[in-house]
Amino acid sequence: MYKISTLFLLLLICFSCNKNSQKSACGAQACTDLFGSVGVMFKDKDNNPVSVTKYSVVDLRTNDTLKKVLSPTANLIAGYEIVVDDSNLKDLSTGGDNLKVSGTNPATNQVATGIIKVSGGACNCHVGWVSGPQTITFN
Numbered sequence: 001m002y003k004i005s006t007l008f009l010l011l012l013i014c015f016s017c018n019k020n021s022q023k024s025a026c027g028a029q030a031c032t033d034l035f036g037s038v039g040v041m042f043k044d045k046d047n048n049p050v051s052v053t054k055y056s057v058v059d060l061r062t063n064d065t066l067k068k069v070l071s072p073t074a075n076l077i078a079g080y081e082i083v084v085d086d087s088n089l090k091d092l093s094t095g096g097d098n099l100k101v102s103g104t105n106p107a108t109n110q111v112a113t114g115i116i117k118v119s120g121g122a123c124n125c126h127v128g129w130v131s132g133p134q135t136i137t138f139n
Helices: 002-017 086-091
Strands: 021-024 028-030 035-044 054-059 080-085 097-104 111-119 127-131 135-137
Touching: 035 111, 054 080, 080 086, 080 097, 080 111, 111 135
Parallel strands: 035 135
Antiparallel strands: 021 028, 035 080, 054 097, 097 111, 111 127
């Protein structure tokens, strides 16, 4: 019985790994079923969250404006904006793109901008933050 249980467990692991594998020019990858996203927090000079208006994300490599996709966590945290999620994966390069993230403070009409680098593309299973600020502050 122990040998049958062990064999069944090994087969189950093998089939579950193959189900989520991707084969590409980058080689085989084991991807999770999680839905990834990258976001930024907008804050004022007193470190209070700011729910921005006129929010935009421009990919500086392609000069395209990336569409804001509503994901399950959208608008749950004041001041937090999702920059990209896995639905934007093919919009980004594997090594990462610099994205210009901008928002307007509705109380002051001041625009705050930050540039973050985010990876995606064919060789990644999910979008990922590479570098840049995770908080954008209004002066």
